[in-house]
Amino acid sequence: MPSSCDPQYAPAGDVNAALLVIDSRLKSIYDPRDTDPEQQRLTQQFIASLGPTDVDDLIDGACTLVYIFMKWLRMAHEDHGKDVIEYVVPSLVATMRKMPKSVSPEAIPTMAGLVIAAGTGLSPSLWRQQYGDWTKDEMNPLEATALLLAEHINRLTDDREFATRLVTEALSSVEQD
Structure with missing residues (x-):
């Protein structure tokens, strides 16, 4: 029986x-000297311009x-006979603990x-939805989680x-189907 957190049901x-x-x-x-101030300004301006529905879409995105990254990591670890949860989660949590300005200790268990939900094939957004609405204090930790997984x-x-590239290729293949 499919789970209520099955990715097929997730936005x-x-x-x-x-x-x-x-x-x-x-x-x-990767290269702070190569950072385009205009790009940073536009990204911040874009984020500041989001309405409530847009914010929900960005959170779901x-x-x-997180799901795509963990799916790739799970497959890569399984190819080597390793458990993705065992190898990814401890280092992720340790890194987040070193980022107290961006990730509060209270947000680490949720992230x-x-x-873990994504690593076991569940939708992260539907898993989180079980516990109520996202809080403002979880926005930076969510971004940090996706960033740390990508890195x-x-x-x-x-x-x-x-x-x-992994994500853009996945999006391209979905658009072609």
């Missing part, structure tokens, strides 16, 4: 906007990114649960663009 949200935010953050991390994938593949 995809605005994956393009969520990917824009994550890709922009990745680029600024970020959850979709770990979100990643983890990029490190594993030794390719700073891999996670972004």
